Amino acid sequence: MPDFMVSPFDRPIARKIQPPNDQDPEGEDFALPSSGWEAMARGARGRCPRCNDAKLFHRFLKPVATCPRCRQDWTHQQADDFPAYVSILLTGHIMAPIIIALVQETALSLAALAAIIVSSMLILMIGILQPAKGATIALQWWFGMHGFVKERGTSKEENPMPGHPGGNGKGLP
Numbered sequence: 001m002p003d004f005m006v007s008p009f010d011r012p013i014a015r016k017i018q019p020p021n022d023q024d025p026e027g028e029d030f031a032l033p034s035s036g037w038e039a040m041a042r043g044a045r046g047r048c049p050r051c052n053d054a055k056l057f058h059r060f061l062k063p064v065a066t067c068p069r070c071r072q073d074w075t076h077q078q079a080d081d082f083p084a085y086v087s088i089l090l091t092g093h094i095m096a097p098i099i100i101a102l103v104q105e106t107a108l109s110l111a112a113l114a115a116i117i118v119s120s121m122l123i124l125m126i127g128i129l130q131p132a133k134g135a136t137i138a139l140q141w142w143f144g145m146h147g148f149v150k151e152r153g154t155s156k157e158e159n160p161m162p163g164h165p166g167g168n169g170k171g172l173p
Contacts, residue, residue, distance in 0.1 A: 030070060032151060036142040043138030044131040048072065050141065050151075056134050063137060076147035077140055083132035090132075091124045 030051040033039040039049040048054045051070035058064045061083075063074045099117055102108065108116070144150030 033142070036139060039138040039142045040135040043134035043136070046130065046134055049134075049138035056137065057130065060130060061133055063133075072141070074137065077137045078146045079133050079136040079140070082136050083129055086132040086136075087125045087128040090128050091121055094124060095121055 030053065033042060033049065033052075042049045042052045043056060046056050048056050048067045048070060050072045051067060054064070054067045054069040056063055056067075056074070063077060065075050066073050095117070098120070102113060102116065106113075140146055141148045142150075
């Protein structure tokens, strides 16, 4: 008897993707970002946060499965609704003073105000959406969330006592 409760989405995806390394196939080195902010800036520009050479998106909001330059697997990303929240929040904060100024300082009709405000808000929200998603994906990769491998090195200040995650290097708790 077939199991009708199992969907194609419940089956594990068996894909062979080469693990990322610090060299591309031609042997050229690339620099990992030095901070999470740099990785987010790369993602916001629509570039691969890991190598900064290839595109992160192959459609407006659809990230590539694997970076062609550094072979980083981007299928682990789970940006979900967070980029939309960021886009709406920023649009509201940018448009609020503009709306107040338009209403108080101009003598435009209600229809003209509505046309200006709605079209400006839609353009701004759509314009912010892809950079917000790229930055979110980069942040997930930087912190090693959702199956990504954390690739940044840890310094002595971050973990001064090897093997002890909460140590301060002086033997004190």
